[in-house]
Amino acid sequence: MNASPGIRITAVPPFGAADVGVLLSVDTASAEPGERAVRGLLGHGHEGEEGVHHLLPHDLAARYARAGDRLAVTLVTTRAVLVRRLAEQPDLLAEFADIPTEGGDAWLPLRRREPATDFVPADRDGEARAVLLIDHPGPVASPEALPAGFEAGESGLAVLNARW
Template identity: 55%
Template sequence: MDDSARAWISAIPPFGPDDVGVLLSLDLTSRDPGERMVAVLLNRGHEGEEGVFSLLPFDLSARYERTGGRLAVSVLASRQVLVDDLAGDTDDDRAALRAHLAGLPRDAADDDRVTLLRRELVTDFVPAERDGVKQPVLLIDHPGPAPLAELLSGFERGESGIAVLNAD
């Protein structure tokens, strides 16, 4: 699936029909190292409403960027948090993730952060901002690629979760 098929501007049922925001999908079966590292960090979430997890900004965060008619959303993580979470495990999968992490460039705005995912879509949507704080990005995890309707019905059935990422 391309990026635009994995990012939506939508009202999310658990938050109400008037709360329109950015929703990104995370395929838990993906072989993409960035997606796999995000999945590792989701274990650091703190459950709020049933099935909805909030993550601390130094664990995972999001960044909005607008270029013309496109909105890009990046998911960033602390390199050190990833190093700590991936350390000590000797399986081949974790070793491959450590090797991938070592090659990721540092974020220009924060030397400790790395970009794990980046999704873009064509939209005129401008994320809301309140008191200088941008609207969070929602990340829905699920097994395999899926269209939005399937993602939301999977959440309703308890087969996926939603993580709330602070954005800048």
């Protein structure tokens, strides 16, 4: 899976100046199948309090892997969830028909970024730190612009469960 300019990963202070985490962005205007699939899954969140949508861990999740100086972050879902959630988009589903699942655990990779970084998303209480996902229209000039777009109401924010 190739990375596109519309998806980025960077260490940012998502919750406060001292709390650094992983932030991915997805271009909601992209024609790339992986980003379209993520966009479709984000649209099927479970509504909580006003303006808050929750994704179930099996709907969309993130996987971390380290290889030398690279930190890979892959957005994953199950083939069953993808088929159920995107049934009205058979052309998009066809893009994923021949992609094997990862590690035999039925996780289907949708998007992957693998930057060179020494950042390690620390475990908390035995769980890997969550991945923040910002969806936005069009390319973003800089990682700093992503939180500003969210604050301006131009972007959505999702917190994805992650594991190593």
